[in-house]
Amino acid sequence: MEAKDNAKKKLKLKVSAIKEGTVIDHIPAKNLFKVINILGLDKIENQITFGTNLDSHKLGAKAIIKVSDVFFEDMEINKIALIAPHAKLNIIKDYEVVEKKIVETPDKITGIVKCFNPKCITNNEKITTCFKVIGKAPIALKCKYCEKITTEEQIRMI
Numbered sequence: 001m002e003a004k005d006n007a008k009k010k011l012k013l014k015v016s017a018i019k020e021g022t023v024i025d026h027i028p029a030k031n032l033f034k035v036i037n038i039l040g041l042d043k044i045e046n047q048i049t050f051g052t053n054l055d056s057h058k059l060g061a062k063a064i065i066k067v068s069d070v071f072f073e074d075m076e077i078n079k080i081a082l083i084a085p086h087a088k089l090n091i092i093k094d095y096e097v098v099e100k101k102i103v104e105t106p107d108k109i110t111g112i113v114k115c116f117n118p119k120c121i122t123n124n125e126k127i128t129t130c131f132k133v134i135g136k137a138p139i140a141l142k143c144k145y146c147e148k149i150t151t152e153e154q155i156r157m158i
């Protein structure tokens with residue numbers, strides 16, 4: 001193996017391999033903790049390892065999360081599309097990558113995001129937000145209640 005390949009392998013192993021579970025790669029470093037929150041990883045007891053501020057050509061600084069023994073439903077994982085649109089999932093079984101998936105932006109988003117409109121009922125009463133996704137790149141969310149549009153830069157998580 002060439003020295004360059006060797007160096008590349010070592011760089012990858014900054015976060016050790018897992019036996020079973022899901023590796024979520026290519027998360028923008030600045031959104032790592034949002035991803036952890038959205039997936040509720042702060043509430044489970046499985047082993048989780050992560051690395052952040054790793055070099056990535058595409059993202060500048062990326063983060064990676066490895067969750068042992070957890071295999072997410074598509075619907076669940078797609079919730080992170082808003083803040084990690086280029087995330088790649090690797091499903092690991094017995095140390096091998098058995099499947100690769102990409103996240104897809106859902107057509108409807110319930111909860112997770114705040115409506116940008118301060119006058120919206122969802123910002124003033126205990127009502128769960130609900131948006132229709134009217135644009136995916138960049139993201140544009142139309143509020144079901146006030147019909148105002150929250151753009152990608154305006155997205156604030158609940």
Ligand code: CTP
Pocket residue numbers: 012013015016017018019023025064066088090092094095096097100
């Ligand atoms: N991985 C892991 N544990 C394993 C196998 C793989 O944590 N038992 C991680 C690797 O560290 C890597 C990701 O899963 O971050 C994908 O592994 P692999 O497909 O082998 O890497 P690449 O070929 O570099 O895939 P890609 O270019 O799609 O990132």
Ligand code: ZN
Pocket residue numbers: 115116117120121122143144145146147148
């Ligand atoms: Zn609204």
